[in-house]
Amino acid sequence: MSANTISAGMLQEMLITQIQSGELLPGEVIPSERSLSLRYGVSRQTVRNAIDQLVKQRYLIRIQGRGTFVKKPDYNKVAFGVLNESENASFTALVRNFGIEISSKVLGTGILEGHNYFAERLHLSVKDPIFGLHRIRYGNKEPLAIEYTYVPMRYFPEIQDYNFERVSLYDYMASQDHLPCNFRETMMMVEAGTKIAGYLQLGEERIVNRIEILGFDAEGRIVEYTESYSRPDKLEVRFVT
Amino acid sequence: MRKSLLTLNIVLAKELHYMLRTQRYLPGDKLPSERILAETFGVQRATIREALNELIQEGVIVSEERKGYFMARPRIVKSVNFFAETPTIEDPHVKYKIQEASSVLADERLSGKMLIPRNTPLHRIVRLCLEEKTVIAVETYYLLKEVLPDLKTSDLKSQNIAEFIVSATNHGIAGNNQKITLVYANDNESKLLRLPAGSPLMKHKGMVYDHKGQLLVFFENILRIERFVFLRKEVL
Numbered sequence: 001m002s003a004n005t006i007s008a009g010m011l012q013e014m015l016i017t018q019i020q021s022g023e024l025l026p027g028e029v030i031p032s033e034r035s036l037s038l039r040y041g042v043s044r045q046t047v048r049n050a051i052d053q054l055v056k057q058r059y060l061i062r063i064q065g066r067g068t069f070v071k072k073p074d075y076n077k078v079a080f081g082v083l084n085e086s087e088n089a090s091f092t093a094l095v096r097n098f099g100i101e102i103s104s105k106v107l108g109t110g111i112l113e114g115h116n117y118f119a120e121r122l123h124l125s126v127k128d129p130i131f132g133l134h135r136i137r138y139g140n141k142e143p144l145a146i147e148y149t150y151v152p153m154r155y156f157p158e159i160q161d162y163n164f165e166r167v168s169l170y171d172y173m174a175s176q177d178h179l180p181c182n183f184r185e186t187m188m189m190v191e192a193g194t195k196i197a198g199y200l201q202l203g204e205e206r207i208v209n210r211i212e213i214l215g216f217d218a219e220g221r222i223v224e225y226t227e228s229y230s231r232p233d234k235l236e237v238r239f240v241t
Numbered sequence: 242m243r244k245s246l247l248t249l250n251i252v253l254a255k256e257l258h259y260m261l262r263t264q265r266y267l268p269g270d271k272l273p274s275e276r277i278l279a280e281t282f283g284v285q286r287a288t289i290r291e292a293l294n295e296l297i298q299e300g301v302i303v304s305e306e307r308k309g310y311f312m313a314r315p316r317i318v319k320s321v322n323f324f325a326e327t328p329t330i331e332d333p334h335v336k337y338k339i340q341e342a343s344s345v346l347a348d349e350r351l352s353g354k355m356l357i358p359r360n361t362p363l364h365r366i367v368r369l370c371l372e373e374k375t376v377i378a379v380e381t382y383y384l385l386k387e388v389l390p391d392l393k394t395s396d397l398k399s400q401n402i403a404e405f406i407v408s409a410t411n412h413g414i415a416g417n418n419q420k421i422t423l424v425y426a427n428d429n430e431s432k433l434l435r436l437p438a439g440s441p442l443m444k445h446k447g448m449v450y451d452h453k454g455q456l457l458v459f460f461e462n463i464l465r466i467e468r469f470v471f472l473r474k475e476v477l
Contacts, residue, residue, distance in 0.1 A: 007358055008358065009352075009356070009357050009358035009361070012356050013356050013357070013454055013455070013456065014454055016356055016454075017416075017450065017454030018454075020416065020418070021416065021454075053356075057353065057356070107248070108247045108248060109247070110247040112247070112252065115252065115255070115256060116256060116259040116260075116263075117255035117256055117258060117259040118255065120259065132247045132252070134247055134248065134251070148251060182475050183473070183475060184472075184473065184474055184475040185472070185473045186470050186471065186472050186473075187421060187470070187471040187473075188300070188316060188466075188469065188470040188471065189423065189441075189443055189466045190298050190299060190300060190466075191298060192298070193294055193295070193298050195248075196298075205423075205441070207423055207441045207466060209421075210299070214475070216475060232422060232423035233423070236420060236422065237420065237421040237422070238418070238419065238420050238421075239321045239417075239418075239419040239420075239421075239447075239471075239473060240416075240417070240418050240419070
């Protein structure tokens with residue numbers, strides 16, 4: 001691409017790419033009009049037009065007397081098990097507002113033995129004990145998702161001693177050197193049954209996101225299987241690379 | 242089974258699912274009766290019914306009044322890793338019909354969404370996805386003419402157009418950004434999908450970029466909720 005073909009639109013795209021790739025980070029000040037115009041060989045008016053557009057599209061924010069900054073995202077990633085606690089989780093669920101306070105309620109925990117389905121999912125022998133953790137996840141006290149998580153006890157022998165209303169499951173898994181960092185996921189939408197509708201306090205709209213996650217640790221071992229049901233009006237399902 | 246505080250029907254539903262799979266139940270096959278299933282798993286009928294309901298919700302089985310439970314047709318898998326080493330598997334039950342292949346200039350909305358100047362020349366492709374005779378998705382793609390000036394209708398038959406564009410342009414993908422949301426059918430969508438206006442649908446929207454940050458394709462697909470599952474493969 002030769003310099004004289006660059007339009008405000010292209011400059012806009014380049015800046016967006018830099019923002020999306022993390023070259024420019026949220027909160028970071030962008031280069032001055034002058035330096036952008038020199039770097040890309042375009043007039044300052046072109047730079048100004050591109051920046052105006054990006055401000056309008058909420059990629060950038062102008063602060064009087066201080067400069068133009070990359071806007072912090074409108075979303076807060078939720079501390080949702082896999083959906084957030086690792087950067088590699090790609091079906092990320094995002095809350096559509098600022099400053100969401102995440103809390104959890106444990107619906108039940110237990111040790112499962114002799115379960116073919118979970119053993120197969122976790123690549124275990126059917127005799128290996130599996131720890132199950134069923135939770136409701138809240139954002140600002142509003143229910144956002146139900147998570148049914150299953151982990152092999154061989155990697156987490158003391159998992160029963162922890163209260164996952166207080167401790168983050170991923171923090172605990174990291175402390176045992178088995179943090180899931182690679183995922184295989186499926187996502188669909190389903191109509192929630194009475195139980196899930198009740199937990200999620202659904203109104204007339206019964207359609208929910210259903211995400212199934214298989215988590216692998218750094219050595220490629222399967223350390224987690226989770227099924228989550230979440231409210232599509234509160235959580236966005238995204239896939240970004 | 243050791244006593245646990247987990248909800249029994251959720252766990253039981255999984256075992257039932259496993260049984261159906263390992264005993265090779267196929268789409269349309271009838272399941273054993275509630276009574277027999279309850280005996281097999283050593284639980285009350287009410288409990289097995291709850292487990293069956295779990296599987297109905299997951300779309301594994303369907304129930305037909307007075308007839309019993311049957312295996313559901315599996316959902317169509319849509320991969321979100323466009324550039325995985327393994328190409329998308331074409332589903333033999335799915336056919337495509339090109340509804341529109343035209344040239345347009347980016348209007349205000351597209352220029353905002355695609356972050357391109359207004360009046361940028363684009364190919365606009367609208368394609369229907371059919372399963373047997375039912376339209377299950379309406380797909381709309383916009384590609385920059387500059388990226389792929391010659392586009393033949395025969396090029397648009399492959400399952401994943403975004404994947405096709407990438408291989409045709411030889412640009413390679415550097416990034417993509419996709420989103421799956423719940424929407425309600427507008428008039429046009431309800432007509433094409435033969436559903437009442439306002440019916441819930443899935444919207445799969447995305448943009449694919451090459452290494453220079455050049456946008457290759459922008460798509461907006463409207464899908465029947467019950468027919469699709471999205472898959473994101475692990476990175477090996």
